[in-house]
Amino acid sequence: METIQKGVGESITSELALVQAAKGGDLEAFSELVRRYDRNIFRIAQHITHNEEDAQDVVQDAFLKSYQNLDQFQGNSKFYTWLVRIAVNEALMKLRRRRNDRTVSLDEDVETEDGSIPREVADWAPNPEQLYKQAELSDILKKTIQGLAPGFRTVFVLRDVEGMSTEETAEMLGLSVPAVKSRLLRARLQLRERLARYFKSKQAGDGQQ
Amino acid sequence: MKCTDFLKELTDYLDGRLTENLRVELDEHLHWCHECHVVMNTTKKTIEIYRDNQLYELPEDLRNRLHQAIMTKCRGSKPGKKTST
Numbered sequence: 001m002e003t004i005q006k007g008v009g010e011s012i013t014s015e016l017a018l019v020q021a022a023k024g025g026d027l028e029a030f031s032e033l034v035r036r037y038d039r040n041i042f043r044i045a046q047h048i049t050h051n052e053e054d055a056q057d058v059v060q061d062a063f064l065k066s067y068q069n070l071d072q073f074q075g076n077s078k079f080y081t082w083l084v085r086i087a088v089n090e091a092l093m094k095l096r097r098r099r100n101d102r103t104v105s106l107d108e109d110v111e112t113e114d115g116s117i118p119r120e121v122a123d124w125a126p127n128p129e130q131l132y133k134q135a136e137l138s139d140i141l142k143k144t145i146q147g148l149a150p151g152f153r154t155v156f157v158l159r160d161v162e163g164m165s166t167e168e169t170a171e172m173l174g175l176s177v178p179a180v181k182s183r184l185l186r187a188r189l190q191l192r193e194r195l196a197r198y199f200k201s202k203q204a205g206d207g208q209q
Numbered sequence: 210m211k212c213t214d215f216l217k218e219l220t221d222y223l224d225g226r227l228t229e230n231l232r233v234e235l236d237e238h239l240h241w242c243h244e245c246h247v248v249m250n251t252t253k254k255t256i257e258i259y260r261d262n263q264l265y266e267l268p269e270d271l272r273n274r275l276h277q278a279i280m281t282k283c284r285g286s287k288p289g290k291k292t293s294t
Contacts, residue, residue: 022288023288024288025287027280027284030280030288031276031280034276034279034280035276038272038275038276039266039272042265042267042272042275043263043265043266043267047265055265056271056275060278060279063283067283067286067288068286068287068289070289071288071289072289118216118244118248121243121248122247123247123250123251124254128258129258129261129262138262141258141262141264142264145264156259160256161259161260161263163260166224181220181221184220185216185219188219188223188252188256189219189248189252191259192248192252195251195255195258199251199254
């Protein structure tokens, strides 16, 4: 199996070699792929579904589907790109079921300009994160990102949280590069606008009697 | 350059994907436009806050349970072939 040396005594088997081995029925190889990407898939699924139980199901279903459809994986893209695409579809399906709404899709509400035009132009406190305790900060960040339409928050999560490139994100979501860029800009601006209410600098005298 | 023109290029500006000429133009706009400067800075901070605070970590015990469940299902299946239901 092709390996990449990483320091003394350490080696990382390449993704492609693991996929090839798994295709041939090597379950250990597939197990390694699960270990490699399960945390990322869980995070992405949580961001889309907002529900831990659904996110757990998405992790299981996405890996099982990828295993069952390995013969359809052509190797033109990375396995991870292909896996995320499966997981995003599973997560959107969960969201649809939970909302009992067949129209939930990556295109939902993407035409809205709400929050995309900056209104809040007061500067933020120098270290806004330190205004809140860690648990409070996490709640604020979760609540804020959950308020975005699925098509916006999915692009933001892949691009800015998971660190994928614009091109990879486009491939994962089946969108064009300009569509990813446009959604990313609006997602970033909407989040900024909504976070401003928590993080903006207090004017002198604010909060004093 | 108008503020709306600046805004259109904000994502590429923050990602460092602009041509040198355009970047210089945007820097010049930022130099005198306080509002765009604030929007640029706070958008950058927004990205950093989400990047630095991973909101949904997978706890190790749950991770192990999920891993076990996935592998059990895979064992009952074949790669590239769905089990008949």
